[in-house]
């Protein structure tokens with residue numbers, strides 16, 4: 001079968017790999033529909049392997065070369081003998097985190113912090129950028145008829161963004177600043193808007209700012225042109241925003257978050273910083289500010305996020321800027337996304353080879 005396989009930095013190949021031949025009692029054979037290219041995949045492509053194991057992973061023994069793809073929707077082709085939650089022909093979205101179920105965190109329901117965490121499409125035998133994949137049935141949720149296959153592939157980043165907003169305890173009527181309008185920032189603004197928040201988005205990159213504007217959820221500010229914190233103070237009677245969702249992983253944005261949030265406000269660090277950032281912790285003390293990190297999402301969030309999308313409350317498809325065939329995944333996917341002058345934000349890949357549907 002055809003698959004997009006990571007071999008090393010700048011070495012992703014669309015090639016023929018062996019199709020799955022056996023199916024465990026609790027496993028499901030899937031035919032992926034759409035699969036998103038994620039920031040994590042881009043990091044692997046640019047400078048990996050980082051997350052992709054080069055030695056057998058302790059949870060499942062997988063190691064590179066790795067079939068990519070952890071944000072995907074699929075059709076159920078075949079089910080193991082003990083599978084009861086999905087049937088052949090169902091359309092599903094896959095929750096890709098794999099966990100041991102036995103460690104300190106798993107026993108407390110914090111499976112996304114499992115000490116042996118693995119992920120479909122990063123540290124697992126199968127991935128969503130392939131014609132077929134095998135995934136445990138417990139990791140899939142059926143899509144309602146009101147939801148498209150494409151939307152089903154955006155549940156995962158949708159859950160990441162929702163977790164960031166939820167961690168900042170955003171409530172209806174709150175004023176929220178979102179720093180960074182990449183896929184996660186754009187999704188966070190859609191989710192916070194659905195919660196009834198009044199939103200500001202800060203974004204430097206013109207392509208991302210244009211996408212943010214098209215979402216029509218709030219004012220989009222350019223931090224290279226205005227002092228975002230001063231502007232926000234100005235329009236909030238000198239108080240600041242109730243919460244900030246920091247989605248850029250950028251030092252200046254984190255500093256803007258601290259200057260923009262009101263006293264006793266909350267900052268969610270949802271974007272990943274690849275370098276250390278300097279902040280003044282005294283300000284956190286003096287102004288009673290809480291900064292919380294978020295990692296992935298609660299693994300139980302799929303049905304809730306799917307329900308929101310299915311009822312039109314969380315239009316995640318608005319962040320999808322292009323859909324491509326798996327044959328073009330390197331050139332029109334990875335290379336375009338890592339190009340700083342590129343005009344793409346979220347690229348979805350069709351593993352069956354056709355870019356339509």
Ligand SMILES: [Zn+2]
Pocket residue numbers: 038039040070071156157
């Ligand atoms: Zn992802």
Ligand SMILES: [Zn+2]
Pocket residue numbers: 099100101102103104105106107113114115116117
């Ligand atoms: Zn565990």
